[in-house]
Amino acid sequence: AQSVTQLGSHVSVSEGALVLLRCNYSSSVPPYLFWYVQYPNQGLQLLLKYTTGATLVKGINGFEAEFKKSETSFHLTKPSAHMSDAAEYFCAVILMMDSSYKLIFGSGTRLLVRP
Amino acid sequence: EPEVTQTPSHQVTQMGQEVILRCVPISNHLYFYWYRQILGQKVEFLVSFYNNEISEKSEIFDDQFSVERPDGSNFTLKIRSTKLEDSAMYFCASRGDSGRSYEQYFGPGTRLTVT
Numbered sequence: 291a292q293s294v295t296q297l298g299s300h301v302s303v304s305e306g307a308l309v310l311l312r313c314n315y316s317s318s319v320p321p322y323l324f325w326y327v328q329y330p331n332q333g334l335q336l337l338l339k340y341t342t343g344a345t346l347v348k349g350i351n352g353f354e355a356e357f358k359k360s361e362t363s364f365h366l367t368k369p370s371a372h373m374s375d376a377a378e379y380f381c382a383v384i385l386m387m388d389s390s391y392k393l394i395f396g397s398g399t400r401l402l403v404r405p
Numbered sequence: 406e407p408e409v410t411q412t413p414s415h416q417v418t419q420m421g422q423e424v425i426l427r428c429v430p431i432s433n434h435l436y437f438y439w440y441r442q443i444l445g446q447k448v449e450f451l452v453s454f455y456n457n458e459i460s461e462k463s464e465i466f467d468d469q470f471s472v473e474r475p476d477g478s479n480f481t482l483k484i485r486s487t488k489l490e491d492s493a494m495y496f497c498a499s500r501g502d503s504g505r506s507y508e509q510y511f512g513p514g515t516r517l518t519v520t
Contacts, residue, residue, distance in 0.1 A: 339508060390453035390455075393498075395449070
């Protein structure tokens with residue numbers, strides 16, 4: 291069965307520190323991969339996506355992620371955390387064989403940024 | 406920038422009552438989705454809709470649920486007889502059909518509280 295695993299329901303970093311949010315997927319075919327961010331009481335905003343091409347993708351707000359097929363991973367990073375990055379982050383996949391192109395989400399990681 | 410809108414932002418209803426959640430997708434999009442997020446849990450796919458019919462539905466989407474696109478702009482989710490466990494945030498999303506655009510745009514959500 292296809293699934294997305296996000297390691298760590300909560301990640302806490304100091305302001306200015308590296309942010310690393312982990313995402314692994316399980317799929318028999320190459321997926322399309324996404325990271326969404328959800329600020330308190332708001333909807334889901336796309337941070338970045340990987341479909342084809344360059345495996346290192348850059349998104350909004352200084353975030354980037356690298357697709358590593360051998361590790362079935364798509365970890366999200368940001369060199370220097372800002373207080374405004376505090377939010378919930380969801381990794382999601384779309385399976386190419388899925389005609390509806392529905393998103394399958396991970397359980398989310400709440401990022402806390404300490405001053 | 407075009408956006409997906411949802412109304413109401415918060416709906417409180419009694420168990421057994423019918424509710425209709427409304428969404429206005431981005432105007433030139435062709436694929437429409439409903440997802441839900443129970444408090445503290447992951448975002449789950451409910452249903453996808455294309456060409457005026459359901460293209461896929463999850464196990465959650467039982468006979469109590471229905472979707473409709475009554476006119477050229479609205480996309481609705483109806484729950485016929487709400488249960489306590491239907492309390493959740495419901496997100497609408499839409500997707501275009503330009504080439505290989507797999508990105509889904511999410512609305513801000515409707516928080517449904519069933520008492």
